[in-house]
Amino acid sequence: MTAPIRELGFAEAIREALAIAMAEDERVFVMGEDVGVYGGAFQVTGDLVQRFGEDRVVDTPISELGGAGVAVGAALTGLKPVFELQFSDFSTLAMEQIVNQAAKLRYMLGGSVSVPLVVRMPTGSGLGGAAQHSQSLEAWFAHVPGLKVVEPTTPYDAKGLLLAAIDDPDPVIFFEHKLLYKTKGPVPEGRYVVPLDRAETRRAGRDLTIVAAGVMAQKALDAATILASEGIEAEVIDPRVLRPLDMATVARSVTRTSRLLIVYEGAKSFGIGAEIAAAIAEGEAFGHLDAPILRLGGAETPIPYSPALERAAVPQVEDIVAAARRLARGEA
Amino acid sequence: MTAARAEDAPPVAVANRPAIYDRVGAGGLREALRRMHLIRRFEETAEDFYVRGKSYGTMHLSIGQEATAVGVCAALGDSDYVTSTHRGHGHCIAKGAEVGRMFAEFLGRETGYCRGRGGSMHIADPAKGNLGANGIVGGGIPIAVGAALSAKRLRTGAVVASFFGDGANNEGAFHESLNIASLWKLPVLFVCENNQYGMSVAFARSTAVASVADRAAAYSMPGVTVDGNDFAAVAAAAFEAADRARRGGGPTLVECKTYRTRGHSRSDRNRYRTKDEIEAWKARDPIERFERELSALGVATAADAASLREAVEREIADGVAFAEASPAPSTAELMRDVHTPAAAAPR
The missing domain is CATH 3.40.50.920 (Rossmann fold)
Known part of the structure; x- marks a missing residue:
């Protein structure tokens, strides 16, 4: 039996993945700047706060480093955070926690811990954001052993790759190109995953x-x-x-x-x-x-x-x- | 709780039995003394390894700071967490780690806490709630806040003690973390071990406030300064902060004024401080002071203390023997643990 397929926007597909993961697993939660009632700067989290409450759709202060570190600590101790950075450019402020901590903790500690963390970030130019809101920094993260780096193209892949990223026991950096948010495509209802190792x-x-x-x-x-x-x-x-x-x-x-x-x-x-x-x-x-x-x-x-x-x-x-x-x- | 400046406190104060000792109990006090000796002897032995060319890499010794680590951890149980620093041997032992596996890590052996992948600066013992030493100043502070978020969300009742030095109090991570923890009323003890120097730069030359505890007001949490070389003062502050955290009252900033009598690391030539200053602090040694106090109070006699020290020597000797007999990691396993194997992943 195959799930019904609808036309869904890229941002909606991501939101659907988040909702499925949160409904299935109490440990999964979303945190970031303006992800709550505002619905996210690009309206990706949308109405999730109404559906899951403020404890699981957590508005953080404008503290990218602190927020990233909180996400790392939560991931180390039993939760599965999905941390949204408002623009990938702002990852520069969170780099310490992503690169020195999240990426390395498992290896550095001899395999005694895992960091099941997803960091989502809008990437790229095309909306007049200028030099500090338009960068494409994928290669920076792809250079770091211990991270996985994902960049979906279609709504189908955005949903399936994000569910795979949330399932993954290790940190995954999830790039979402801003120009794709309003694109549409066929997306099956319910859970499916797109594996994190296949072109x-x-x-x-x-x-x-x-x-x-x-x-x-x-x-x-x-x-x-x-x-x-x-x-x-x-x-x-x-x-x-x-x-x-x-x-x-x-x-x-x-x-x-x-x-x-x-x-x-x-x-x-x-x-x-x-x-x-x-x-x-x-x-x-x-x-x-x-x-x-x-x-x-x-x-x-x-x-x-x-x-x-x-x-x-x-x-x-x-x-x-x-x-x-x-x-x-x-x-x- | 009294706010005492380390330099004002008398070197020996045994007139009254501190109230907190009733809570720690005689057994707990003797165990605290044992752990302080164990930390000291671990670090002296590690230093000796270096002098004799047996160790690799760098290390940061906390000799002189033992009362802080042990005093804070006296208020914690196995299900409580700590995050630690590059100067983390004391926190690790205070939280219950085995010195054999620590020595093994120090020597880069497969039996070490990090299987030789981390070394002195990254020793962790997650089974005992130690989320790890950290090579980045301030790196562990937001991680502690995240662990506290887990404790609150999962209702485990755990509290988290985040150790950091005076150097970290000028990192953004410190300020962001205190704000978030206070905002969300998370069960964190922010424990600043103010050992007076960030590497070579004196506290007064790096920090615009007189005491790190003064920062607490900016984040609407209690801030206390205690004599970090006084086990009783540290333990009292830690219990009060932990009680408050467990009640849902949120975080506390505890500043422990102390001193590292050794240099920052192996490269330190002590050009930034005087011999007189170092000697003055050595005269305030936290272990000698605690031992004299327990003897005066009849909690641990001189004979008790002597047998405790002998037991520590045996533990150290056994730990060294275990580490030296342990194999180095196989280069065939270089790539192990970069990622979690699918089979081992919790789902």
Whole structure:
């Protein structure tokens, strides 16, 4: 028997995952700035406070470090907190607890504890937030052993990945691109999980492989539609989870297509694309490449405010189309 | 509770039996003395390991601060939590840890509390409620508040003592944590071991208030300063704070004025303080003082104390032997415990 499927928004799908986890398990609770009656800065927690009460949908003071530490301590001692940071940029204030404590406690203490913590944070540009409300910091967290890093693209995955993240016994950083909150897609009712170690092939194609997560996966799919009209068939792989990265799926695709383009919003250098490119260069798939690997990343600049500048600072559909054309036609 | 400045208190005060001793009980007082000796001998032995080139990495000794750790933990049970600091050996022993597994951790052995992955700065004993020493100044304070949130939500009745030094009182984590704990009326004892120096910088050169306890007013919680070298004063403050926390009255900030007679860590050349100052504090040694007091009160005679010290020496010797005979971790297990194995995960 399969669950009925509805069209649901990305934010609603996340809220549904939170509600399911909280209804199933008393230990699960949500905390963060304005997650209560306000419903969250991006209306993700919405009406959860009415449904579960203030003890389980906890408004914190504007204390990102203190809040993160409280979440770590609660996770160590029997609760399962889902901590919302209002913008991923504010993780800079909570970094000590996430990186020095949550990520390391299990290892550092010889396996005697676990930290079942989820930190949710809206990421990315596109809403005029300027330099301190628009960053894409996924690579920072993906660099830290002990963390898992998730970035969903569809409402279906947002719900299933978040339920998997809450089930996970270790800290999971959950990035939600702001431009995706209002997107819609089919989402089954009830509980299901999307495993935290598997990429998804969003579109099959023979001519090149495009790897992109979150809103960049959507842009890559839009680009692939345009490319198809020109006779270029792009395969689009959505990693969904950036750490641990499912490189086997990427390598299999590259082995067939012989061309690889990686698209991501964070600054191009030292980013997610470098890791994926290097992993391919180190492996067997390298021998199948017919062209150099291409990366399309964010500009080496803080995210600017003015709309045309903001747009120019991160990869857009037309940039992906142009890069894919060059790659597919051997002009790279 | 009396607010006493360490420098004002007489070095020996045995005129009256402190009221808190009735609550701790004669057995509890002898056990407290034993644990203070055990902490001292553990650290002296650890220091000796270093001098003889047997240990690796750094360590931070709390010699001179034993009454604070043991006095606070006297008010706690096994189901209560502590969070500790880089100078955490005392808290660990005071909360009931075995010195053998501590020595093993110190020597980086597989039988250590952290299986050799943490070392001196990260010893933890979750089974006894010790959530761990911490290498980040102030790192344990918000974690303690989280543990207190669990205790309140899960109605375990547990309280949490968060140890930190005077250096941590200028970290944002300290201020955010006190505010949250007071706001949510959480059962936390914020225990500042004011040992006068944040590494080399004297308290008065780092902190804009005269006493850390003065900070409590900003967060609407009681703040008390006690002589941290006086077991009775520390225990009285800890019991009162723990009682208040267990009643649902929220957190208390307890400042224990004390002194570390050793340097900050192995690199310390003591350029920032005088020999006279160190000697003056050594004359106020918390263990000698407590031992004399218990003898004067007839709780532990000189002979009792001597046999207790002998037992501590045997425990230390056995602990060292256990640690030295223990294997180093296998490099094949380098990757173990980065994540929780699916089979071991609580669901």
